[in-house]
Amino acid sequence: MKTAEIAKRYLDYFEKKGHTIVPSASLVSDDPTLLFTVAGMVPFIPYLSGVVPAPYPSAADVQKCIRTNDIEEVGKTPRHGTFFQMLGNWSFGDYFKEGAITFAWDLLTGSEDDGKFGFDPKDLWVTVYEDDDEAFGLWQRIAGLPDERIQRLGKDTNYWSTGVPGPAGPCSEIFFDRGPDYGIDGGPATDDDRYVEIWNLVFMQYAIHNVRSKIDFDIIGELPNKNIDTGMGLERVAFIKQGVDNMYETDQVRPVLDKAVELSGKTYGAVHEDDVRFRIVADHVRSSLMLLADGVTPSNEGRGYILRRLMRRAIRSMRLLGVEGATFPDLFTASRDAMQEAYPIVGDEYDRLSAYAYAEEQTFLRTLAAGSVILDDALALTKDAGGSRLAGDEAFLLHDTYGFPIDLTLEIAEEAGLSVDRAAFDTLMQEQRARAKADAKSRKRQLADLSVYRDFRSQGETIFTGYSDLETESRVLGLLVDGLPVTSAAVGQIAEVILAETALYAESGGQVADKGLIVGPGFELEVLDVQRPVAGLISHTVQVSSGEVGIGQAATSVVDAANRRAGQQAHSATHLVHAALRDTLGKSAAQSGSLNRAGYMRFDFRWGQALSEETKTEIEEIANNAVHDNLEVTTRVLALDDAKALGAMALFGEKYGDTVRMVDIGGPWSRELCGGTHVASSAEIGIINLVGESSVGASNRRVEALVGLDAFRSMAAERTLVSQLTTTLKTPREGLPAKIAELTANLKAAEKKIAAFESKALGDQLPALVAAANSVGEYTVVASSLGSAASADDVRAVALQVRERLGDRAAVVALGAEISGRPIVIVATNDSARRAGAKAGALVKTASAVLGGGGGGRDDVAQGGGTDVAALPAAFAAISAALEA
Template identity: 40%
Template sequence: MKKYGLNELRKMYLEFFESKNHLKMNSFPLVPKNDKSLLLINAGMTPLKPYFTGQEVPPSKRVTTCQKCIRTGDIENVGKTQRHGTFFEMLGNFSFGDYFKEEAIEWAWEFVTKVLELPEDKLYVSIYLEDDEAEKIWHEKIGLPKDRIIRLGKEDNFWEHGTGPCGPCSEIHYDRGVEHGCGSPDCKVGCDCDRFMEFWNLVFTQFEKTEDGQYVPLDFPNIDTGMGLERLALLMQEVDSIFDIDTIQALLQKVCDMANVKYKEDPQNDISIRLITDHIRSVSFMISDGILPSNEGRGYVLRRLLRRAARHGKLLGIEGKFLAKLCETVIEVSKEAYPELEEKKDYITKIITVEEDRFNETIDQGLGILKTYIDELEKEGNKKLSGEKAFKLYDTYGFPIDLTKEILEESNLLVDEDGFNEEMDKQKTRAREARAESNYMGAEETVYNKLDASLESKFVGYDNIKYSSMVKVLTNEKEIINVLKEGTKGTIFVEETPFYATSGGQMADIGYITTKTGKFEVEDVVKLMGNKIGHVGVVVEGKIEVNQEAELIVDEINRRATAKNHSATHLLQKALRNVLGNHVEQAGSHVTHDKLRFDFTHFQPLTDDEIRRVEEEVNSKIMEGLNIITKEMSIEEAKKLGAMALFGEKYGSTVRVVNMDDYSVELCGGTHISNTSEAGTFKIVSETGVAAGVRRIEALTSNNAINYYKNLEALIKDFSRLLKAEPSMLIKKTEQLMEDNKKVKQENEKLKAKLSKGAADDLLNNVVDIDGVKLLAANIEDQDMNGLRNLGDSLKQKLGEGVIVLTTSKGSKVNLVVMATDEAIKKGAHAGNLIREVAGVVGGGGGGRPNMAQAGGKNPEKIEEALEKAKDVLKTQIK
């Protein structure tokens, strides 16, 4: 059997189905679009759901892809076995109402036996037990003996996902030989061992499952096949596991070289080697699709994978940071099929390096926390760490449970694993609840789901702000209708529109749509699946009817102001890269008529000097008056020009490039001014952090920036009047006032301290004896908590031995302090326990150590009652 490399097999598969008139589509990003049911793309068909459900017209009725996928359901087993992994590539060929079972089966067999030349006598197929049609094709058309066609039940050979499209499937299996088997005489297709390996699943989507459980035949059945590329490579290269195939082996060997260990010599080391190898593949691809480490959602998945890999590097004895070096190998072996890896190389390595640094810091913190926990257990005489604390170490500090167990075992301690698992289940429940309940598509059902898939709208607004077109469809908020009456909110769909729909961070145009019978105010414009553009708003005059000729008029002032801000974001991104480095990538934007917001990847706040340099560079390019040329071209031409693309966006073969005299070149579908000078001026008004590794700049252009300066000027004038100083003297005058204020405060503190000292002497007259312990309980006027503590310290020195209870109030707030001397504590006094009961009288709570405690309350009218309570409580404490 010829041994093909993984990259060769991918190419062979896609070229084979291209020869069968399939459109080859590039892999979709790992971040799902319009699908709230998933964090990450986990199968080849997942991004194609809209084509299967008929919500969107496919670019071809026959499609083939190699889709990058991530599944983390078995993450705890990754490394421990040779079969589990989180990242994989899935080969697929799809038919959307075109060919069906016969062609799908015949082409699968042709590829397997003629192209790959797998021996026919080692191939078996499984089918759904009721699928006679599939058996007939396999036996009569293909010539496969019936004893190599195995019927299995619904669990194995029927594909369905709640309600919606579903159907039987047929899987192709390869007999790897008895040496891979379980030894059982009953070992056959369907056995859990590694002998009969399923490697290609052909799904025949021929039914629609209804809410009441009925299976209704589809008018146009579909084909959805999936074959794991790594699993196919394993078979073709006749190796034991996916970790032994050529591309993954190159990465695995790099791990071994870094750790100075050999694979398959030490089972414990092998776990770490496999885990790092798998996780760094996932991490590299996730970051290349714009996912950033965070504490929730897909960002949490990324952080978890990254930190697990870093921690296993430590177990292997790898010194220092190493993951960024490994990702270079991932990029090298995969860049031909996934050029985005090479394009984003600097960015990927930077993110990994920063996150690995953070992990090294947190793991050190975690070790310190765990040591504290161990000390506490030993003091308490407890032998078991609570599941809650173990989970905190895992969740906050990246400590896997086995690491916690290891360290605890060294001190002859255990961990409450049941409690840990309980906390883990709670987190999984929270994660599930965070993903919205959804239908088959994973998107919310709206009136727009009822629109005909063939309905399309064309945007003609780059060159027009007025345009005539035909009203094709009207909806209100619940249904498709023929007439929208005055005062009714709804959506208008036309054939061609000058209105820009919200996308790429740019907010929609506003304006009016008029017909001979009515006027509609456009408040928003939405871009829907299948190239549909909906104008959302309300009828302000008369009525709008289907099939009327309509005049669409965009608000020119709003459009122009928005375009100025949009062009400024392009200048801003380029300036940020020039000032901060090429790791800067757009992480989001929000462009309206009045301001722009730009999110970008960077790992620390910008300094005042960096902000100044960025602002100056943008303004210099505005003053240079760069021509802004927009042009459509092939994606290959755009890349040659060095055009920057947005993360997570899937671009077609033709793209729109916005070129600002070669200073900034970006792929962009938004509206722009024709020369940078039209932006007038540019002012950054804020720079903040919005997530780990993501910063946000808000800025203004043109009249909005001028108004900002005007308001600033008015503010300076108001301060000048208030401080009775010229603008040029404001800083000096303010510094002088601050110095004067500081002196007044110091004098005030001295006076208060003097008064407190005198008050302390007077208060000693209130001391009472409680069973041989002195108690001083008093209410003090006009003190804060700090003053109360200071007074307490002063009284303790004067009192010698005993207990002090002090209260003060301001408005409805009560503060309490209790102090106890060593001698009083020996006799049973406990400040923390005493204050807890006393604070309860004034409607509060608190606690503290035996010698000092503080609390708050909200019922000042009960202070006297609380002070009396102190006597009773102390009496019960004295032994």
Template identity: 50%
Template sequence: MDSADIRARWLKFFETNNSLKLPHTVVPSASLIADDPNLLLVNAGMVPFKPYFLGEAKPPYKRATSVQKCVRTLDIDEVGKTTRHASFFQMCGNFSFGDYFKEGAIALAWELLTKSVSSGGYGFSEDKLWVTVYQDDDEAANIWEKQIGVPKNRIQRRGMADNFWSMGVPGPCGPCSEIYFDRGSDYGKEGGPIVDEDRYLEIWNLVFMQNIRGEGGDKNSFPIIGELPAKNIDTGLGLERTAALLQGVENIYEIDTTKMILDKASELTKTKYGKDEKTDVSLRVIADHTRTAMMLIGDGVTPGNEGRGYVLRRMMRRTIRNMRLLGSQDLVIAELIKSSIKAMGPQYPELVTGGERILSVAQSEEDSFNQTLKSGTSIFDIAADQSKSTKSKSLSADTAFKLHDTYGFPFDLTLEMAREQGLEVDESGFKKLMNEQRDRAKADAKAKKSGHTDLTQYRAIVDKFGSTKFLGYENIKAESKITGVLVDGKAAAEVSAGSEIEVMLDRTPFYAEGGGQLADNGVIKLANGAVVKVEDVQTPVPGLFVHRGSVVSGVVKNGESASAEIDLQRRLAISRAHTATHMVHKAFREALGETATQAGSENAPGRFRFDFPSTSAVPTSVLNDVESRVNELLIADLQVDAQVMSQDAAKALGATALFGEKYGDQVRVVSVGDWAKELCGGTHVSRSGELGLIKLLSESSIGAGVRRVEALVGHDAYKFLAREHVLLNSLTEIIKGVRVEELPQRISDLIEKMRSMEKEISAINTAKAVTAAGDLLKKSKSTGNASVIIEQLGNGISGEDMRTIALDLKGKLKTGIVVLATINDAKPLLVAVVSAEAIKLGVKAGELIKLGSTILGGGGGGKDDFAQGGGSNADAITKAFAEIAKHIQGKLN
């Protein structure tokens, strides 16, 4: 049974085809980009339903089922070393929100697992299945034995660490019941899961969410402080693990969707899986990471140096590196990604339709990493030479971290290269630096969303007063009541003037930052006369608008009535920018194709930026066409409408959904005439003519495979063009007798003339230097059997001219070594040439330049016969020459 069939059977069974007549709402997999400030990526099947379990939102259905895409990053370094770890997996789940409980969950699980394949089940043999329950859960044990008929000896009880679930923080929790499959005596000892979990493989976990957990404790013991008012069910069956059992293979790396990628890696590297452990580890890493990378890119993640982008970049670079370890020096990522799309496409058709974009992003990252390998290797070589020269046997943690963090050099590659040089790496120091960076990143992310406030403070407000009602689409002002006041993350009854404050209201016209749109500013005026200036609005927990600012006057008291009013001019300017973004997005898709889908944006007063996937710069002609197209549609003064409808209706309408965004069953579609239609929760103008003017300012790269367009709209665009006009007039005044349209050519001619003059000056300087080179021959010194020239030339000589002079000198020496220096723009430049005879004696130009450049505070390298480099400290030339001379003497004497 292939993976696509396993997935389809799961959804069909819970949607319509179970004997208990408990139809579930099929919920599509959420994006891997988690809608949760505490999560980088969705890491469990229940994550999209978390607000319902926590009581932060009311579930729109009593029963639900899904097959959720998940990525776990904690075990990335362990992937491949065993056949158990994987970074991407799919979790099949069925969920009950205050509806059926233990009896229903247990009966449904047993029915699907044991029902025959011909009847739509998985066909597991009943006598191969074992179950575990929590040690005190007599209810679950009795259901398994009395109602399902599982023999008592195949029902085992386990403690809190194994069979009691919680989120690790105060909140919902409850006992679990796990279902295991006995793989037989070839896989281990008899005695059930409590004896051997390699032989008895867990396939399904049923969580009975019935309790409330308190503070403290660990996974073996934590306080249970009460019962939930409504009992819930959360279950999870690992699709890949189930596939391994149903396909009769040894592990998850041999199932259909993974093996297809692994086989492609074997083909490209001409290696065979199962030949030796080292090769197998690399092939498993490649198979796992390629699939995960493909799924992440498919959901809109792009490689970067932070957050999700860093996870993606790390996985892609580990993939490429392992391909190189297996002997492939070619560009390989495209073929691997294609095999991943072929493997997963039957389950996720959007991977096929978005294949061109996914390939584009992946290939661009591979090109970037090839450059990283070159620059990183050069830096590593310099650091390794320094360690050896100081008799150190270890590479510092700072060097390893710099290679990893600044240049994207994989740490395990640094380890391997160090071992080849006979060096160790300060791994503990490196891990400490990584942890410090990770802690800073987590703190920054948390501060952005929650302002350093414990989220339980916000949840308590939602629990007591419900969600904030947003009135901002229709109103700029609203009469409200204060439902919460926080200062420095702590609840406050009243706050005086001059204090920073967070205010929660039951109703608000303020738009909270989201979807690329910046938050509204404005004021909150209390009935007692106090005034709060609002400078930011966030939603740290779903449904709660947190107004951040300062108390301007009076005393703010919790529970007071208040009037909230936004800054109308700022809102209008932001709304113009947001509508302009939609129009530019549509125009780019018309010009470049569907792959130019928005991958990020920011809508601020009078300006906006728009990110989209592209492996190369957008031609100026295309930018001009896009700008012309959108401005023509401003003149057409199209109606801008917003309608709320189902996702299916939005798709039928042709509305565009953005990568990485999470949408509910009901979505808001913003339409600019019949032209641009997009799912969006932001604020917009009423007609396109209100935008006035759109001016694209720039187009540039912001990372591998991602381009950014920055633009102005409305009065800001007009002011920019007015300044440009003044500048143009100033240039025509400076360059007399030239019409405006002739300026580009005239300025180009002047620049070309200047460059020609610079070349003439350089040629004169070089001629002088070559003439003086004859005098340098007289300064050559005999060291061993070689003639050595180490001299500093006059300032301002180019690197190419330095090479000419050095080669000229070497040609006049039989066994010659020439090292020359100059200063250009206050920075030292080094060149070294070594004759074939001197190379045989052990002197190499590349080693001379690495040594000298390091002392000069820079880097460089080259071949044995020619190398060049430089640095930033011109005062160190004398010291560099001394060390180079010492090195040469050591080789020749």
């Protein structure tokens, strides 16, 4: 039974049982405390917690999930996957335990001919929470299971909560027994891989408070509406129904594994370590493809970092399997072919998605090449120093700074006959993870508990009137101070205000929030921010400027009209620039993000190379021609499918409801889905002045522009600057480029002559420096300041020449100089000195400490510096003292 068929049977069954079928939410979670949708219940949290009224009494879905907290287990067990799909059925006060258990048992054990899954009841075990006698009795009655196949377990496994105050309840898990060939007898309580959990039924019936840990909290009562949250692992059911040993061998994953086998020339099933690597590749390639399909792109932070890590682990695994060249064009194509039946977007958008993957692989392959050079140098220095183990901090630097995997460091070190101080490396990694975990916890603590918005949201959605009005009379529905509900807020306090209606725009879709005021009888509030903390609710963060505001009072939201107008100009300009980009570069220049605020816009788009000056000028001209043509700006609210049929562009990765707002500028020339505010006609934008174009990651570019009066002021400032240059240089405007090029060439020539003069002057000091050599212990030492120098290279060249003239004596040369107001010191030693124990790197560190800085290098030549030029004599004295010791 194919994976897609399993999913279809599941949805068909629950649709027949009256459930609303809900499409999967994005892997990018709306929950601000989560990077990804980590479980099937995440999109339903607002309904389960009661913050937002559920739009249906019961639902079913197939939810895409990403979970990376146990990434090290991927490939090692039959069930751990980074990307996985959860089949879920949900009840929001409709049915409860009896209904959930009845549905689950019927679907699992019913005949395949009837559209069900056909599991043999004798292969299924059940666990319940140790005190849940009701669930135990229902399993006996509904499923006819004997007592020994219903196991009671504790809170750590069979009680669900979010880990914060809110809904919670006992759960019941269903396991499949794979048989004695896979482990010991004894049921799920043995925690053995023989018993695979396939379905978890959560009976969400209590409200908890004072949460001290996952298993330590206070139950404060039953929920007004008892909910059902279930999750069946699609991949787990698939590998059981397909008769394979693990999820990596199912129909949606195995093609990638097989392609990796083909590329490596190795055999799957022959060597355990290789098998783990094949499975990592299969999982991570599919996970990366699905993340890309939901708008995540590789970067060094947040979601992008997780995606980059997955891709690089796959590349590393292929490298350890003996493949050093590019593999993603083969691997990602195999994953596309396996996944597009269930998710057509991976086929429809494959050219764009794969471009990110291929670019990331090429970048990392270059990183591996550069890291190999750095590692080779580190290994050589370790050997030269007589060591047998690469320092842990060296390995960590390679991993943390250069992205060089520790597995490859271990492998290359072993080939060189060295080991790695893995304990020190692991300590540094643990410290880094601890810092990251502390940062994450801090961020989570700073977020308000969304349940505080439940009562406000229950009164209905906030009505936004700002498309047509700049002032709207309303009333205060709620107040929050420090995340807690209050009845009033006084002068000086920062508070959140919930109104029934508002003219103030909440930040979204790249458009920043409005500025403005909220005024009422006896109070005035300065609006600092406007956000949508939960779906359908607008919250205003304000500072009370005068008076006192209270619940139930009349309040008028007042938009800063000038700021709104400038913001609208920027937002509409963004649409024009997008259309101009597509006109110039083609449809593949797809939007990947934007920001609009008064007088400024930036636009990120998919493109693999910098734009030429001619292209930037063309884009700017097309956009400004659209301004000149005074195109009409119209908006329509219509069904999402109807808007797409009309060719409306949607921001990739953005979430849209069934009904959308479509903005046209000049008809179909610029037609986008957008909830922002806009000008009435394009001439109102004024001027669009492109002021920047840059890279924002692999295959992503960014253009920035000033708009309206800000664009005019920028151009006026440039005009003034040009006027000053023409006057100073006595050259007409059109001659400025040639004149500046001439001056630059003359300056470079002069600098070259000065550098040559200074270099000669330094060289002229050679005889005196050699003559000034003196004995320090068993060493012949030259220690002197050269005065000022053009570069450290000049000082280094003199030091090496002095060392050469000192012959075979144990020579140590320490020369200092002042460069751009700061001291440097170069230390050079010859073979005889090094055999006697003088190491340039150690000596330069000694000198640099006196200079108030640092340095280092090889044993033969090293460089350091600091901040105190006057300390150079003391630095030389410190070198002499070190040689005498």
